[in-house]
Amino acid sequence: MSDSRVTVHTEARIDRIEPEVHGHFAEHLGRCIYDGVWEDESSEENGYRDDVVSLLRELEMPVLRWPGGCFADDYHWEDGVGPREERPRRRNLFWAQGTEERPEESNAFGTDEFLQLCEHLGTEAYLAANVGSGDPQEAADWVEYCNYDGDTDLAERRRENGHDEPYGVRYWGLGNENWGCGGRMSPEQYAREYRRFATYVGSMDNLLLDHDVELIACGFEHHEWNRRFMEEVGNNAWGADFPLDHLTLHHYYGGTMSVAEADEDQYDQFLVEALEMDRHIERIAAAINAVATTRDIGVIIDEWGAWHPEAVAENGLEQPGNVLDALSAAAVLDIFNHHSDVMTMSNIAQTVNVLQCLVETDGDDAWARPTYHVFDLYAPHKGNEAIRTSVDTPVRAVGDDELPLVGASASVGDDETYVTLTNLDCRDSQTVEVVLEGTTDEPTVDATVLFEGRDVDVTVDASNAHQYEPEELDVEVDESRLTVELAPSTVAGISLP
Ligand code: AHR
Numbered sequence: 001m002s003d004s005r006v007t008v009h010t011e012a013r014i015d016r017i018e019p020e021v022h023g024h025f026a027e028h029l030g031r032c033i034y035d036g037v038w039e040d041e042s043s044e045e046n047g048y049r050d051d052v053v054s055l056l057r058e059l060e061m062p063v064l065r066w067p068g069g070c071f072a073d074d075y076h077w078e079d080g081v082g083p084r085e086e087r088p089r090r091r092n093l094f095w096a097q098g099t100e101e102r103p104e105e106s107n108a109f110g111t112d113e114f115l116q117l118c119e120h121l122g123t124e125a126y127l128a129a130n131v132g133s134g135d136p137q138e139a140a141d142w143v144e145y146c147n148y149d150g151d152t153d154l155a156e157r158r159r160e161n162g163h164d165e166p167y168g169v170r171y172w173g174l175g176n177e178n179w180g181c182g183g184r185m186s187p188e189q190y191a192r193e194y195r196r197f198a199t200y201v202g203s204m205d206n207l208l209l210d211h212d213v214e215l216i217a218c219g220f221e222h223h224e225w226n227r228r229f230m231e232e233v234g235n236n237a238w239g240a241d242f243p244l245d246h247l248t249l250h251h252y253y254g255g256t257m258s259v260a261e262a263d264e265d266q267y268d269q270f271l272v273e274a275l276e277m278d279r280h281i282e283r284i285a286a287a288i289n290a291v292a293t294t295r296d297i298g299v300i301i302d303e304w305g306a307w308h309p310e311a312v313a314e315n316g317l318e319q320p321g322n323v324l325d326a327l328s329a330a331a332v333l334d335i336f337n338h339h340s341d342v343m344t345m346s347n348i349a350q351t352v353n354v355l356q357c358l359v360e361t362d363g364d365d366a367w368a369r370p371t372y373h374v375f376d377l378y379a380p381h382k383g384n385e386a387i388r389t390s391v392d393t394p395v396r397a398v399g400d401d402e403l404p405l406v407g408a409s410a411s412v413g414d415d416e417t418y419v420t421l422t423n424l425d426c427r428d429s430q431t432v433e434v435v436l437e438g439t440t441d442e443p444t445v446d447a448t449v450l451f452e453g454r455d456v457d458v459t460v461d462a463s464n465a466h467q468y469e470p471e472e473l474d475v476e477v478d479e480s481r482l483t484v485e486l487a488p489s490t491v492a493g494i495s496l497p
Contacts, residue, residue: 002432002433005433006389006421006432006435009387009389011437014337014385017336017340018343018383019062020345022346022382024123025064025302028071030097032357035099055368056121057120064117064118065126068094072130072175077145079107084107111145126173128176131183131190131197140200140203144208150208170214178193179220187220187229191229202215216244219247223283242295246344247299248302268396269399277332300343302346305325306325321371322458326450333378334408358371359372369465377420380413380418380495405423408420416495417495417496423486423487423489429485432483435480436480439480445494445496446497447492447493448472
C-alpha cells in the first residue's frame, strides 16, 4: 500500500521546459563576484577563480543574469570596460563587497569579464540595464558595445578591449525592482520610463541587430501593480505593440525562519512559503493576459530562493546552506515545470556565496551546496516537453495552509521520460507509486536519490560537502507502475529511456 500516488499523464503535454528556466543570477554584492567568481580585485590578467568556474561549468548553466539586483540601477557600464588600471573606483550604493566588505566597486570585473565568463561557461548572458539612475542612451550604447558588428566608435572600443566579434547578448532587462530600490516608482511611472528605454534599445535592435534582442520588464509580487504596469506600458498613442518580451517578478521566502533555531513546524512553514511560487506565476500570467491579449509575453522569475534572517546586508547576504533549502528548490523547479506554458526563464539568487547560492567559497576552498545537486538532478528536464502529473498525497496542516508531503513533475524528451519526486516531509518516509499512464511495456529504469539519511538542517561546508552527492535509488517495477521508498527530505530523479 503506497502513501502517495503520482500519475504521469503521458499524452497530456504542457509545453517545452525552456532550458533558461534553470538560470542563475550574480550581483556585485558581498562575495558573489569578488572572492566568488573573481579572485583578485587587482588582477591584471585572468582573475577568474578556476575552482568556482569549473563547478559552474559542470552545471551547464543556460543563462546568467548580471550585474544586479539593486546594483544594476546604480551601475554605469562604461566604468567597467577598458584597461583595468584606468577604471574608476566607485561607490556601491547598496552593498558592501569582497573580503574587505567595503561598499565600493573597483570595476575590475566589468562587461568583458562577465561576457567572457559566460562564453567560457557556455551560458547565455542576461544584462540588466540601469533605468533608476541611468538614461536610455546609456542602455542603447551598452547594447551597441556588446552586439554591433559595424564601424562605430563603440563597436571599435569592444574590439580594442579584446573582443572582435559581437557578443550577441540576447536578454536585456530594463531596470530592477523599480517599485523599490530601482527608483521607488509607481507602475505608471515605471511603464513610461520603461517605454522610453525600450524605444531606444528596441530601435537599435531593429536597425542594427536584426531583432535578436529580447526585452525584459521587472514586475512585482503585487499583481495589481503588474496589471497597472501592463496597462500603461501598452497605452501608446501610436498603437505600437507592447514593448516587452517578458515580465518578471522576484519571490524570496524563509524570512521568518532562522536556520539555526528552527524546528520541524517551521520547516513545514518554510516549504509552504516556497510553494507560493505557484500562485505568483498564475497571477502574473493572469495580469499579463488580462491586458496584452494580442501579444505572447513570457513570465520570468529572475530572482528567487530562500532568504533567511541570517542573511543581512552586513554579512553580504550570506546564510548557511543545507538540505532544507535544497528541498525548496526541488519544489519550485517542479512548479516551473507545471507552468512551462508561460515560464520563459528563472534565475535563482545568487550563484556564489550569496543567499541560496549553489557554490560556496572559503579561502582556497570551493564546494557545491545541496541546491547545486538538485539543479543537477533536474537537468534532464531542460528542453523536454513537460507532462501533466497528478499527485495524490497526504497533506499536513500548516496554519491556514497545507503542505502536500510529496511533490512531482515529469517531462518527455527524444530519448527518455524523466520523473522527479520530492518527499517534503522531514519526519517520515513516503512510499510513492508512480503510474505511467498509457505505457504498456515494462520500462527500464535508472534512478538516483539525494540526501537520504542526511539531517535537513546541517550546514554544508568544505568538510562535508562530498556527502551530498546523488546515490542510486531502488525502484520496484510492475508493468507500468513504479514504486519507490522515499526517505524523509529526499529528492529523486527517475529516468525511463
Ligand atoms: O538578491 C538580493 C537583492 O534582492 C537584489 O539586489 C534585489 O533585486 C532584491 O531585492
